[in-house]
Amino acid sequence: MRKDNIDINQIEKNLDQQLEGEQVTAHKKQSPLEMMKNIKNPKIGFFTLVSIYYKRYLLRAFTIVFAIIVSSFALVSITFLIGQLMKEVAHAFGDQQLNPSTGLEWYYWLIIIAGVLLISVITTYLRERVGGMFGRQIEIDIRNAVLNNLVNLNIGYYSDKKIGETMTKLINDTQIIGDECQLTPTNLISIPIIFIGSAVTLVIIDWQLALITLGATAVFMTLVSVTFRSQALETEVVRKKITEVNGDVTDRIGSVALIKASGTEEYEKVRFEKIHDSYYNANKKLNRIQAGMMTIILTCASGLTVLVVVCAILLYGTGGEGTDASKIMLILPSFIAGVNTLCWPIWTLTGLIPGMARATASTRRVTALIKVSTTIEPNLSAPKIDKITGDIVMEDIVFAYPEKPNTVILPKTNLTFEQGKNYAFVGATGSGKSTISKLLLRFYDPTEGKILINNQDLKSLNLPSYLSHVGYVEQEPKILYGDVLYNVKYGNFNATDEEVIAACKKANLHKLVMSWKDGYNTILGERGFMMSGGQKQRLVIARMILKDPEILILDEATSALDNIVEKEIQKELEKIMVGKTTISIAHRLTTIKNADQIFVLEPGVGIVQQGKFKDLIAKPGRFKDLYEAGHHD
Numbered sequence: 138m139r140k141d142n143i144d145i146n147q148i149e150k151n152l153d154q155q156l157e158g159e160q161v162t163a164h165k166k167q168s169p170l171e172m173m174k175n176i177k178n179p180k181i182g183f184f185t186l187v188s189i190y191y192k193r194y195l196l197r198a199f200t201i202v203f204a205i206i207v208s209s210f211a212l213v214s215i216t217f218l219i220g221q222l223m224k225e226v227a228h229a230f231g232d233q234q235l236n237p238s239t240g241l242e243w244y245y246w247l248i249i250i251a252g253v254l255l256i257s258v259i260t261t262y263l264r265e266r267v268g269g270m271f272g273r274q275i276e277i278d279i280r281n282a283v284l285n286n287l288v289n290l291n292i293g294y295y296s297d298k299k300i301g302e303t304m305t306k307l308i309n310d311t312q313i314i315g316d317e318c319q320l321t322p323t324n325l326i327s328i329p330i331i332f333i334g335s336a337v338t339l340v341i342i343d344w345q346l347a348l349i350t351l352g353a354t355a356v357f358m359t360l361v362s363v364t365f366r367s368q369a370l371e372t373e374v375v376r377k378k379i380t381e382v383n384g385d386v387t388d389r390i391g392s393v394a395l396i397k398a399s400g401t402e403e404y405e406k407v408r409f410e411k412i413h414d415s416y417y418n419a420n421k422k423l424n425r426i427q428a429g430m431m432t433i434i435l436t437c438a439s440g441l442t443v444l445v446v447v448c449a450i451l452l453y454g455t456g457g458e459g460t461d462a463s464k465i466m467l468i469l470p471s472f473i474a475g476v477n478t479l480c481w482p483i484w485t486l487t488g489l490i491p492g493m494a495r496a497t498a499s500t501r502r503v504t505a506l507i508k509v510s511t512t513i514e515p516n517l518s519a520p521k522i523d524k525i526t527g528d529i530v531m532e533d534i535v536f537a538y539p540e541k542p543n544t545v546i547l548p549k550t551n552l553t554f555e556q557g558k559n560y561a562f563v564g565a566t567g568s569g570k571s572t573i574s575k576l577l578l579r580f581y582d583p584t585e586g587k588i589l590i591n592n593q594d595l596k597s598l599n600l601p602s603y604l605s606h607v608g609y610v611e612q613e614p615k616i617l618y619g620d621v622l623y624n625v626k627y628g629n630f631n632a633t634d635e636e637v638i639a640a641c642k643k644a645n646l647h648k649l650v651m652s653w654k655d656g657y658n659t660i661l662g663e664r665g666f667m668m669s670g671g672q673k674q675r676l677v678i679a680r681m682i683l684k685d686p687e688i689l690i691l692d693e694a695t696s697a698l699d700n701i702v703e704k705e706i707q708k709e710l711e712k713i714m715v716g717k718t719t720i721s722i723a724h725r726l727t728t729i730k731n732a733d734q735i736f737v738l739e740p741g742v743g744i745v746q747q748g749k750f751k752d753l754i755a756k757p758g759r760f761k762d763l764y765e766a767g768h769h770d
């Protein structure tokens with residue numbers, strides 16, 4: 138017994154190794170994203186997608202198709218074999234004249250049935266095991282492709298999208314495709330084999346009874362097929378509704394602080410109930426169709442068995458001339474088994490058609506997500522940048538957001554940021570201060586002109602390697618789900634724990650972290666709920682100290698903090714700014730007193746003043762107005 142277990146485990150292990158090996162080879166040849174990007178037709182159907190994946194994973198595809206064919210034939214042949222067994226039993230134990238022998242003893246037929254059952258068990262297991270994992274493999278491949286594409290997309294893509302809707306496509310649609318990739322090929326191959334096989338077997342057993350049964354089945358199938366189309370359409374409506382609900386719920390959960398601060402919990406409760414109304418109503422229609430379909434199927438399936446029995450009695454049981462009552466007992470067991478196998482494909486079709494409709498809709502939504510391409514080419518094959526040397530030059534830059542191409546945010550601008558110096562941008566809200574940092578981070582490319590780094594156009598540089606020299610602190614520091622070590626190391630994964638601790642000491646964070654029970658292993662919430670604004674800011678600064686970048690971009694890095702914390706953080710920042718090219722965006726003008734150069738921006742106009750703090754404050758102008766307005770607050 139124990140030995141058997143070990144052998145089975147070994148077989149399972151070998152199977153897993155074969156499948157994993159195939160996956161590694163396929164991924165080396167072409168990544169899932171490259172493969173999906175190569176799909177030309179945006180209206181690609183689910184079948185085309187399945188066939189692409191079957192070609193990619195030939196070993197699995199072959200195993201599944203082989204197992205489906207063999208298991209289906211095994212299932213169908215059982216009906217025929219039971220018929221033969223019954224004939225031989227009648228010959229052995231009944232009237233030998235009336236019941237001719239099949240040529241094999243009845244117990245041989247039993248042994249053959251047991252053998253076929255064993256083949257059926259093995260191939261069914263193989264089909265389910267390999268098919269199941271294939272479904273998951275396809276789901277994971279597609280989800281990774283979508284995810285890779287999403288993180289590569291221009292940041293502007295997200296400005297008008299509901300994250301929840303994108304998440305539904307990313308999680309639910311890929312899961313639906315995976316599930317259907319497992320079920321559909323199995324059903325599509327086995328349905329005709331089982332249906333035709335069962336029909337032929339029934340004809341062999343008794344052609345008269347078979348004709349009646351097949352006629353009734355045709356009526357049965359017509360009834361079912363009438364409801365197919367409307368079921369597929371309603372399923373699509375329901376999916377759309379749930380995508381909308383997911384989008385809405387994710388949006389509100391993300392804004393839970395606003396809900397709590399506004400005391401609008403009751404309002405949200407009513408709203409949630411309301412947005413579910415249309416989802417509920419859409420389900421009502423679908424449910425009506427599905428309930429009708431189920432009733433037809435169940436009634437027809439049992440009705441068919443009753444019909445077979447009644448017809449068999451009428452044909453052979455009435456004792457009329459030329460009839461044989463004992464024949465009823467001979468054919469009925471295998472005939473009823475045959476009717477059941479005949480009903481199975483119809484039963485399966487009821488799930489298959491809506492499933493395929495759902496998977497086709499999911500395939501189109503997912504491919505649409507993959508078809509969106511970034512216009513910010515990261516130039517991954519360009520040489521990596523070891524060091525940033527020299528000045529950063531903005532040459533004849535003009536910028537309008539691609540989302541609003543007619544609104545020019547920065548008219549023609551020329552700027553030089555000398556290496557190691559400290560620059561600041563100030564100006565009214567909406568004047569384009571953050572836009573400068575977005576251009577330097579290459580969230581966007583300039584509409585006209587170019588940004589020169591190491592005397593080369595930023596557009597042509599290897600983007601990740603350029604960004605590895607840039608430190609960015611924004612107003613709302615981003616903390617990821619994970620512990621302190623992970624959060625500080627993010628983007629600098631090769632750093633040691635000791636280096637993280639040293640960076641945290643410099644950022645004045647170490648004592649605080651050590652006061653937590655789990656120290657550096659403390660898990661910080663998904664949105665960093667456990668930390669105050671100042672603490673989060675310090676963590677981001679520790680991240681930057683660890684990175685030790687050559688360019689610092691501080692976008693209102695301290696404006697969310699109170700004056701005391703701001704001063705402390707400012708002190709930390711000034712320490713790391715030494716010798717680095719720094720571009721700060723500031724609301725509080727006191728934080729930029731030491732800047733080598735200050736640029737004052739006006740909405741739609743661009744730079745209207747520039748100079749050192751003491752010079753700008755001494756003469757009338759926009760800067761002086763801003764400074765005085767700040768002091769009156």
Ligand SMILES: Nc1ncnc2c1ncn2[C@@H]1O[C@H](COP(=O)(O)OP(=O)(O)OP(=O)(O)O)[C@@H](O)[C@H]1O
Pocket residue numbers: 293296538540541546564565566567568569570571572573
């Ligand atoms: N993704 C976008 N699509 C279209 N317009 C945008 C986008 N992002 C910003 N803008 C617009 O560009 C202008 C400049 O925005 P920016 O964020 O650079 O201003 P800012 O000076 O940093 O403002 P604040 O001080 O309020 O942060 C604003 O009018 C803003 O509405």
